[in-house]
Amino acid sequence: DTGVSQDPRHKITKRGQNVTFRCDPISEHNRLYWYRQTLGQGPEFLTYFQNEAQLEKSRLLSDRFSAERPKGSFSTLEIQRTEQGDSAMYLCASSPTGWDQPQHFGDGTRLSIL
Amino acid sequence: KNQVEQSPQSLIILEGKNCTLQCNYTVSPFSNLRWYKQDTGRGPVSLTIMTFSENTKSNGRYTATLDADTKQSSLHITASQLSDSASYICVVKLTGGGNKLTFGTGTQLKVEL
Numbered sequence: 001d002t003g004v005s006q007d008p009r010h011k012i013t014k015r016g017q018n019v020t021f022r023c024d025p026i027s028e029h030n031r032l033y034w035y036r037q038t039l040g041q042g043p044e045f046l047t048y049f050q051n052e053a054q055l056e057k058s059r060l061l062s063d064r065f066s067a068e069r070p071k072g073s074f075s076t077l078e079i080q081r082t083e084q085g086d087s088a089m090y091l092c093a094s095s096p097t098g099w100d101q102p103q104h105f106g107d108g109t110r111l112s113i114l
Numbered sequence: 115k116n117q118v119e120q121s122p123q124s125l126i127i128l129e130g131k132n133c134t135l136q137c138n139y140t141v142s143p144f145s146n147l148r149w150y151k152q153d154t155g156r157g158p159v160s161l162t163i164m165t166f167s168e169n170t171k172s173n174g175r176y177t178a179t180l181d182a183d184t185k186q187s188s189l190h191i192t193a194s195q196l197s198d199s200a201s202y203i204c205v206v207k208l209t210g211g212g213n214k215l216t217f218g219t220g221t222q223l224k225v226e227l
Binding site: 004040041042043044045048056091093099100102103104105106107108110 | 118145146148155156157158159160163165203205207209214215216217218219220
């Protein structure tokens with residue numbers, strides 16, 4: 001399967017801990033996106049990369065959140081000092097360059113904060 | 115106020131029946147409109163992408179329509195199957211913005227025997 005893969009699928013942690021998620025995009029896609037989705041809502045944009053450059057960040061991405069894509073391939077999303085409100089599904093998507101290209105999503109990492 | 119609004123919020127239909135889901139959007143400037151299907155616990159999967167100049171686009175039993183003047187779109191599902199049970203999300207892309215998408219909250223469809 002050459003789709004977008006995310007790891008882990010589920011993460012349970014205590015409030016105040018740091019967590020890191022990984023996303024492996026489709027190999028030929030140079031754009032990579034992170035979204036957050038809470039129950040009953042659509043995904044909300046967090047940030048996106050063109051190759052290794054982080055080109056846009058949402059105001060939802062507080063200073064506790066950081067994303068990297070060091071070699072323009074896989075990406076990591078780290079949340080420091082987790083809070084209850086961080087509980088959500090974190091989705092990664094990738095696409096080729098182009099305004100009419102569909103974004104291909106992974107199945108997400110579900111984060112639960114105890 | 116959500117810039118992409120969908121109705122109904124949820125819908126139950128019998129297998130084999132048709133249904134139509136609605137999407138109204140206010141975001142601008144508009145580049146294209148997409149419909150995604152999201153199964154429970156899975157990531158969204160793209161069904162259709164329409165530019166402002168396209169009125170309709172089909173993907174198998176799914177047909178999307180777009181009226182860019184009234185900023186309305188619909189997704190019609192024909193001959194529904196149990197596997198169509200999912201959330202259907204309307205998504206708008208603004209012009210520019212690096213492919214950033216604005217998502218609706220979705221219509222939860224359940225197909226029953």
